[in-house]
Amino acid sequence: MSFNLSSRLAERRAAHLYRQRPLLQTPQGVEVLVDGERLLSFCSNDYLGLANDPRVNDAFVEGVQRWGTGGGASHLVTGHSSAHHALEEALAEFTGRPRALLLSSGYMANMGAVTALVGQGDTVLQDRLNHASLLDAGLLAGARFSRYLHNDADSLRGRLGKAQGNTLVVTDGVFSMDGDLADLPAVCAAAGSAGAWVMVDDAHGFGCLGGQGGGIVEHYGLSMEQVPVLVGTLGKAFGTAGAFVAGSEELIETLIQFARPYIYTTSQPPAVAHATLTSLRLLREERWRREHLAALIRRFRTGVDALGLELMDSPTPIQPIVVGSSERALALSAALRQRGILVTAIRPPTVPKGTARLRVTLSAIHTEQQVDRLLEALAQAQQELIHE
Numbered sequence: 001m002s003f004n005l006s007s008r009l010a011e012r013r014a015a016h017l018y019r020q021r022p023l024l025q026t027p028q029g030v031e032v033l034v035d036g037e038r039l040l041s042f043c044s045n046d047y048l049g050l051a052n053d054p055r056v057n058d059a060f061v062e063g064v065q066r067w068g069t070g071g072g073a074s075h076l077v078t079g080h081s082s083a084h085h086a087l088e089e090a091l092a093e094f095t096g097r098p099r100a101l102l103l104s105s106g107y108m109a110n111m112g113a114v115t116a117l118v119g120q121g122d123t124v125l126q127d128r129l130n131h132a133s134l135l136d137a138g139l140l141a142g143a144r145f146s147r148y149l150h151n152d153a154d155s156l157r158g159r160l161g162k163a164q165g166n167t168l169v170v171t172d173g174v175f176s177m178d179g180d181l182a183d184l185p186a187v188c189a190a191a192g193s194a195g196a197w198v199m200v201d202d203a204h205g206f207g208c209l210g211g212q213g214g215g216i217v218e219h220y221g222l223s224m225e226q227v228p229v230l231v232g233t234l235g236k237a238f239g240t241a242g243a244f245v246a247g248s249e250e251l252i253e254t255l256i257q258f259a260r261p262y263i264y265t266t267s268q269p270p271a272v273a274h275a276t277l278t279s280l281r282l283l284r285e286e287r288w289r290r291e292h293l294a295a296l297i298r299r300f301r302t303g304v305d306a307l308g309l310e311l312m313d314s315p316t317p318i319q320p321i322v323v324g325s326s327e328r329a330l331a332l333s334a335a336l337r338q339r340g341i342l343v344t345a346i347r348p349p350t351v352p353k354g355t356a357r358l359r360v361t362l363s364a365i366h367t368e369q370q371v372d373r374l375l376e377a378l379a380q381a382q383q384e385l386i387h388e
């Protein structure tokens, strides 16, 4: 067989890089049933605990009653319903920008925005730890593509000096596998003085950062002039699904005209958009969620520090513990699972070689006692691995 899939799969297994899908048998949450086991989960992106909130669920059901199930067509044909439109208006108001455009996923939003803005003869510069969807978008755009050192404005400036055509500087707001924040003031200053545009994918910042949950631009107080292209995803802190790009009237019209992942796909089910209106309201109003999350983050970091484990410099609910080899990350994850705790091992190529990690994520619906259970299990698992 010319494709020889079996040897590719065997190689992946031998390198401890084989992926398996845990089967979730309950709604998303902190106490879940996975593969028949009751586990305390620390690895969803449901940072505010809205994915199974009864008010969001009710809004979803109400949305189905009003708009049915399927979008039925792409936005430019007859799939753009008043539920989608109302959410776009609310997201524009939330981000303080003239307009927002709703897309079916963050992956598609990133693909759509980058490929609509730059092409042959242009340049796209990306942080080397950007999310795969941004890197893939950069490759697809056909522009000159270069990655600067992580969060390093000098490295970015060096590349800006050699850029040609329209230049788009693209960064995660909160780095998805590390939890650290982009140094956006420095990135924006470097880009601004070179006449480049900045695009921020704040998938993990919206809802968590900023007093109103407005994400990294609210956190740093940055304007639309500094960050003309702002992407948010709705499957994480918002607890639903989809994504948006927020910006100027001209930017959104450009995406409607030229962003192929927007144009050539069925609109998301309108009921999802309707439910997201409720999660947006809760995300803004229920500040206790951000406050509780911040307390959990402090508690977890203090506890891990006392265990002598290496934490990354993260002020966000993403709190990875870097262990190095994929084998060790898998062993630590398995040892936690034996103790009733679910934390997945993240391995290359998702993260650079030699930096496999346990990506612990906290949610506003975790309790302090649950965080203590995780810390206790980590201490025991670590001892077990040392003595193996």
Ligand code: PMP
Pocket (backbone or CB within 6 Å): 104, 105, 106, 107, 108, 110, 131, 133, 172, 176, 201, 203, 204, 233, 234, 235, 242, 243
């Ligand atoms: N951007 C970042 C930084 C992400 O972490 C993710 C998803 N993990 C995405 C984009 C893709 O978003 P979606 O899941 O909505 O496709």
